[in-house]
Amino acid sequence: MLFFLMFAAVMGAAHYYVWRRAVRSTTRPGRGRWIGTGVVVFLYLLLMASLLVSGDGGGVLGVVVAWSGSIWLAGAFYFALIMAVLEIPRLVLLRATRARQVPAVVGAPDVAVETPDAVLADQPADAGRRLFIARSLAVAGGVATAGVIGFGTTQALGGPVVKRVPVTLGKLDQRLSGYRIAVVSDIHLGPLLGRGHTERIVRMINEQQVDLVAIVGDLVDGTVEELGEAAAPLRDLVSTHGSFFVTGNHEYYAGAEPWLAELERLGVNPLRNERLRIERAGASFDLAGVNDVTGEGFGDGADFARALDGRDTSTPVVLMAHQPVQVREAAKYGVDLQLSGHTHGGQMFPFHLVVGLQQPVRSGLETVDGTQVYTSNGAGFWGPPVRVGAPPDISVVELHHKFAG
Incomplete structure (x- = not known):
């Protein structure tokens, strides 16, 4: 109100x-x-x-x-x-x-x-x-x-741009070099974006033949009853190691618990302040996810210690976190790469200039406090179906081994 x-x-x-x-x-x-x-x-x-x-x-x-x-x-x-x-x-x-x-x-x-x-x-x-x-x-x-x-x-209404983003991680085993993660955020299903929007995103991701799909929050602007059918095509996502999800601020406005249950039913795995080990060819890295900061007001906030404590620090960790600002805390735990969204890249100029007042990264790949952060522009929009200076995107983050010398 x-x-x-x-x-x-x-x-x-x-x-x-x-x-x-x-x-x-x-x-x-x-x-x-x-x-x-x-x-x-x-x-x-x-x-x-x-x-x-x-x-x-x-x-x-x-x-x-x-x-x-x-x-x-x-x-x-x-x-x-x-x-x-x-x-x-x-x-x-x-x-x-x-x-x-x-x-x-x-x-x-x-x-x-x-x-x-x-x-x-x-x-x-x-x-x-x-x-x-x-x-x-x-x-x-x-x-x-x-x-x-x-x-x-x-x-805003055209197909998202597919961005290819090479990221070098010092701890990454050479056998994992070339590992590909599709990053998509801020799909914003709601009154203006429905099932057709989801189907296009799923089709575009599947065309990339990636190893893993990371959906980093703000999937919906409504309840499961209202938008469950619009989200249903997510069950068709195809990747080597599966699809994963972390909450954004809008999930809490729409009802996070029912949506997390619905995503599990669709085969998209929520990471709620937890991590798992991704293995390929005898090498591995950690994939972790934390809840959005908005969850604090709903008794479901981010818990970095739970997600990151006790892990093997000789291997890299990739963290899914909706807001780039969460990197401040992630860096304290030695996170190698954070995948985020939330900013929409500014969506409509001159709001690009305002994003920096709240978030350390508006769009793209940057390093904050020693941790690399990749921020997607998002595949949808919020509010006006208009994007000026920040086209929607689906990003394919490709991990690379850092060769000595």
Whole structure:
């Protein structure tokens, strides 16, 4: 409820700004302004209603509300952002208009006179010119917004990019060099993404013929009753050593226990603060998984000691942990590689710039406190079906032996 109220307030302010620039500034008082105001109010209510749609979409009407409201969320954001950037040229153009309206003094010498800013400010711009400037900028902002949303939607709804990520581990036995792990995160099954989305992901993973599948959280945005059928294709995942799962924050919002039981039924093995040994050709490494930090509020938090204590430190350990920030604790236990998601790679620019305030790695492979962390952009999206600057991905992490010298 607190999130809903805060979101309503923020988006209310954004819609007021949209109304100022797209309606009030571009229309004269009268019927046109009232219609424009009604449209903005309707879009705001549509957006808020889309947050209340259940995981199964709530029928045809629910699907329409979910899709249209979510797309408008991105539209409102980018239109407000673009119009904010256009405030500078708007003020320059209005200032130029006022300057041209300063009346000439009869009989004054023909010399340049510097007009004080106060005088310019007191000269109202011609109403027609102001209207023309406002409408031109609103049209420019609308066209730019439509272009960004169109591109972002094709990115979000298109097939994930398959990334190949070579990772060198100092302790890895040479006989395990070339071991391939498919990493997929943030699938986000829900009102906008259903069974077809899962089927495509499973097909793409199976095409890679990997040794192991790691699903690192945020699979669902709804209950098993609502989305069990959408998740069912996960039973068709094929790999040498099986499929494994760790919780993300959204599993706890949707009901983690029923989902963990359902995944086990589908042949996807949850790792709940535990580890197991992966062996091939007489060599081995440890695969561990910890719960998401959100689980602490549900009595099911991450327990690194339980997952990692007492292991053979002469062999490497690969840790599945939903949030990259968990590497701070993982590094204390000598984890060699952490596989994460959660960030969506920022999903929509300029949110890329905000991720770094919370997470040490936004996207890709980096080293934090001596531990390598690979963060996937995720295969789905949350909120708007829009991705700008962070295409969805399925990553094939290939482990390599580090040769001496």
